[in-house]
Amino acid sequence: MSIVYLNGKYLPVEEARVSVLDRGFTFADAIYEVIPVYGGHIFRLQEHLDRLNNCLNEILIDNPFSDECWQDIFTEVLKRNQTGSDRSLYVQVSRGVSEREHLDDSDLTPTVFVMSRPVISKDYSDGVSAITHDDIRWKYCHIKATALLPSVLLKQRARQANGAIEAILIKNGYVTEGASSNVFVVRDGVAITPEKDGSVLPGVTRDLMVELLRWKGLSCEETSITETQLKAADEIWLTSSTLGVVAVVELNGAAVADGKPGKLWHKAEELYQAFKIDPSILS
Ligand SMILES: Cc1ncc(COP(=O)(O)O)c(C=O)c1O
Structure with a gap:
């Protein structure tokens, strides 16, 4: 069973729950990243973290973590999902949970979700x-x-x-x-x-x-x-x-x-x- 990270906890994907009022669900008020992992090594990690940070800046969400913290979370998710095969990391950050109003001025806590799954590699060598x-x-x-x-x-x-x-x-x-x-x-x-x-x-x-x-x-x-x-x-x-x-x-x-x-x-x-x-x- 796949183990995911959700808001500070590592848990089986079946047990991971997000509120229906999460703004990612109601407004798609969220950004994401997909990062490949080859032979256990996170590929172009800094470049992906930089883009994650830029995207958060663009949509006015404070980055909830330092690069080091993100890396720790990725490493832990990979460890808990056996990193043998080539995998990818999926990271999603939404603005958090609020009433369904376009603008919410309260101090929202971003929803942070990370999962990892094996890369289903297809042979596209013939184009x-x-x-x-x-x-x-x-x-x-x-x-x-x-x-x-x-x-x-x-x-x-x-x-x-x-x-x-x-x-x-x-x-x-x-x-x-x-x-x-x-x-x-x-x-x-x-x-x-x-x-x-x-x-x-x-x-x-x-x-x-x-x-x-x-x-x-x-x-x-x-x-x-x-x-x-x-x-x-x-x-x-x-x-x-x-x-x-x-x-x-x-x-x-x-x-x-x-x-x-x-x-x-x-x-x-x-x-x-x-x-x-x-x-x-x-x-
Ligand atoms: C619209 C779009 N352009 C380009 C890319 C390729 O980006 P990257 O090489 O960082 O995966 C993606 C990846 O999902 C995409 O969704």
């Missing part, structure tokens, strides 16, 4: 299918908010369209990101990903990929990508903590280039796997 879709989300996509209904609907549309795993989102003619991933395209040997301008989540895997490519001397630019450029790209990749870096080989039912993962993707994947084994390669 995946994606669709394009209008970006139907709100404007503050740099905040990792739990209000994920648009993303859920977008994922459903992708699956219904042609068994695709992701919807690549288009806003005013430009690519933003996937419903739950960041997007790279390759044009003339240059990897390009949209800038972090608030219309995308500052993905930890995205940032790592940019760093790894540049470290290896490969060209990588952070700049805008039009829908036309996406559709004419030599390669398309998706990045996220749960996917790593995967190649999109089919877009809206049509092959991307020759319909196989591209040359640069193979290098990106190799770099990512090497970093997973030995993060010190970047230092």
Whole structure:
């Protein structure tokens, strides 16, 4: 049985209870993090803690813990759930429990929830299918908010369209990101990903990929990508903590280039796997 952390206690998931008046439940007034754990090591911990802290700041919730306290909680949750296999940590912080009023001026205590589960790894080495879709989300996509209904609907549309795993989102003619991933395209040997301008989540895997490519001397630019450029790209990749870096080989039912993962993707994947084994390669 999985052991979770909830508001200061470690307990079986079946016994973990949150009030129906929790603002995470009534208003989705909450943010979250997903952090991979490979071979018992928490991957890019500081980067995930920094984003958690930024998101809390953005929604005006005081971070309930120091980085050290967060790390202690993560370590304890992992210890109580046997860390043998690759796992992920899920962290959620809501503003707390209050009457159902949009604004509550009382001093609320945030609800803090942490769980861990094994990564269900799928073999995407031959690439995946994606669709394009209008970006139907709100404007503050740099905040990792739990209000994920648009993303859920977008994922459903992708699956219904042609068994695709992701919807690549288009806003005013430009690519933003996937419903739950960041997007790279390759044009003339240059990897390009949209800038972090608030219309995308500052993905930890995205940032790592940019760093790894540049470290290896490969060209990588952070700049805008039009829908036309996406559709004419030599390669398309998706990045996220749960996917790593995967190649999109089919877009809206049509092959991307020759319909196989591209040359640069193979290098990106190799770099990512090497970093997973030995993060010190970047230092
Ligand atoms: C909208 C969105 N963009 C990008 C990402 C990738 O972020 P990360 O690499 O930090 O997992 C996610 C991850 O869930 C996401 O939901």
